[in-house]
Amino acid sequence: MADQTRHICGISGGKDSSALALYLRDRVPQMEYFFCDTGAELPETYEFLTRLEVILGKPIARLNSERGFDHWFEVFRGALPSPQMRWCTKVMKIKPIEAWIGDEPAVSYVAIRADEANRKGYISTKPNIESRFPFVEDGVDHDGVMKILDDAGIGLPDYYEWRTRSGCYFCFYQRKAEWVGLAERHPELYERAIAIEQKVLLDAGVNGDADFSERAMAGRQYTWSGGETLVQLRTRRQEILDKHHASMERIHEARRSIPVLEALVGALDDDDDTSACVVCAL
Template sequence: MTEANSERPVRHLLGLSGGKDSSALAIYLRDRIPEMEYFFADTGAELPETLEFVDLLEDYLGKPIVRLNAGRDFDYYLKLHNNFLPSPQQRWCTINLKLIPFENYVGDDEVISYIAIRADEPSRVGYVSTKPNIKTRFPFKEDGLNKDDVTQILESCGLGLPKYYEWRSRSGCYFCFFQRQEEWLGLKKHHGDLYELARQYEKADEETGKRYTWNQSGSLDEIVSRAEKKASLPRKQTSKVSKKLIDNFSDEDDDSDSACLICMR
């Protein structure tokens, strides 16, 4: 007798972060793989611009984008971790809010997972599941598409880039600890309420004097103060500088993106 699992067709899955690359890949594959399933792991700490863009993308794709993590957001897992903030060394947020929900969504089904790593990112591998029922493909790499191609895909379909790229170089939670100081300053300027919430997560132990902050280089107020001072200095360059952080930083400026590709593509 044939087992039920062997009768089910292979599922094609594409995870969306609200970032440019995964969104462009969804558009690129929409007509090539009509049976594609799209999902978005909502951490409960997304930027408004991210949620808005995911809604726009859902309309363009013409099929639902499944939202994961219903009822269990960042604050839920923060309590489980005794209110210790995540860090590059302890990325429990990525594990609990991205990786585990994805593998639970897959279950035991045979799946092909499509990852939005481009041809001009030779050193990046992204998140590849070790589960034997999950196979991985990299269509942009396979077809030789680069960063300019991604931008062209988004512009030609009418969606363009998500609005947060005006002041931020990546998607992810509004308090993501991989942000540069300029991006924290951008959060304060564009979403003062979210910046204040991020500040409230930071704590200090009165007995030991130890501080629990989003960044090892200091509190958010200290980081933003340095960013404001840097921004006030005259620029010593002749070439025109774009107002968009996405244009001012290359993907190789730091390797933090590779640590959380499942969050930030």
Template sequence: MPSQRDIIEQWAARPGRHIVNLSGGKDSTALAIFLHDKIPQLEYVFCDTHKELPETYAYLDRLESFLQKKITKLNPERGFDHWLDIYGGMLPSAQVRWCTRKLKIEPFEAYIGNDLVWSYIGIRADEGRNGYISTKPNVHPVYPFKELGMTITDIEAILENSGLGLPEYYKWRQRSGCFFCFFQRTGEWIGLKEHHPDLFEQAKAYESERGGEHFYWRQRESLAELEKPERVAQIKREHAFRLEQERKRRPNRPLIELLGAILDAEDDEKGCDICHL
């Protein structure tokens, strides 16, 4: 049976371009750190929506310093607002995800062109998903963590040993991506209001100025309704109750796992496989 080192050497020997597409989240960051001294020809790419959290940009800057290699930022002039204008002010939603296509998929595929590409994806062995796989025949996905049997415990160790640790936003949010992402859980919206009230106000402004009378990021309630004191108090009570129940059910698990479980329990909408890596 080949060793971990043998497997990675086989990957590194493949002809073509080797790319890690970063999201600003823990898994793709850990993958970049894990592979950077094993596959020296790796390229690092970040599809910038221009609407990421400040913590995300700061985390990517720290990662770039650690790697001692440039992270190529795509969409330098065409961020979210550009495409919002092109789409006539129609805000994206889970049903019409033009943001994913225009800000993530198309820029990446334009960047790689027709080159043979090995796309390294940071999905772990303890996850039941595959992430986005390009339909271009020249792009081949590689899942190092899945193939090597690496789980959340390994990812946390990689980040801790590197000195980067987890992104700061993981204290209240479990996904990378735009600060107004419609896939955010209820508790994450409250976290945005408490940690970045200015960005919460911007998200509200999109609802009133762009979305029209009946469009909300959350579909079932506006952010103006969500931020009412009685609603916030209700959400916090339910959040605290679920966290305590999860601690009793899994007493030895790290907080990041517990928070992820209870946030997912708040809403059942599946998140974006491209942004959430």
């Protein structure tokens, strides 16, 4: 009887999982590719997935949560998702993946690189799912990932020009400079993120900066970005960009032997690894 085990590879729209999909295209011809669509992804991500499908020669299954962010936002009583309360990943990513896999035996290929072997990815606790880490097994590091993408002629998704990882446009893991990038590249999405935040502040009866800072310190998050609202963050645009460019300069000085874009992506990834949502951003 033929082996019924499914072979699956999740693509977040980030560089590592995209490179893994390309790396495995001919090695695991029966591979099923999937992408968890929260409905709040960046336009650049959708565009990149379309190009990737052409190179893979196969569709990437879009897995949706039964309901979108607005529904779950209500269920969680208007609480913003945050690193401490990451309900978004659970209900909009992990549950749809596990429902899609069901109870059939499956091998899940995870895009953790050889140079970040201590990083944790999505590892299901379901007994029918076995996780494999081909980049760790084969020693593929950051440079190896960039080479796979270059060789395939696809390069990096366009959002890497202003943001270092895939995921929702309102992702709370964004740096301040990335919020500025969102405001400039996608002002309508920035306005939507403001509207969600303003609703949270209004529902909580929070007035004024001091008030929300005190409450935030008490454990609940009232703003997408730490210590200020998105409206306030926007007014500090130049200060934020100046600081960001200064730190990029320092990183570039330290890595003068590496081309600029790789240095930028590599450096930012390096300091992201402890906090980023790896289910969303590999």
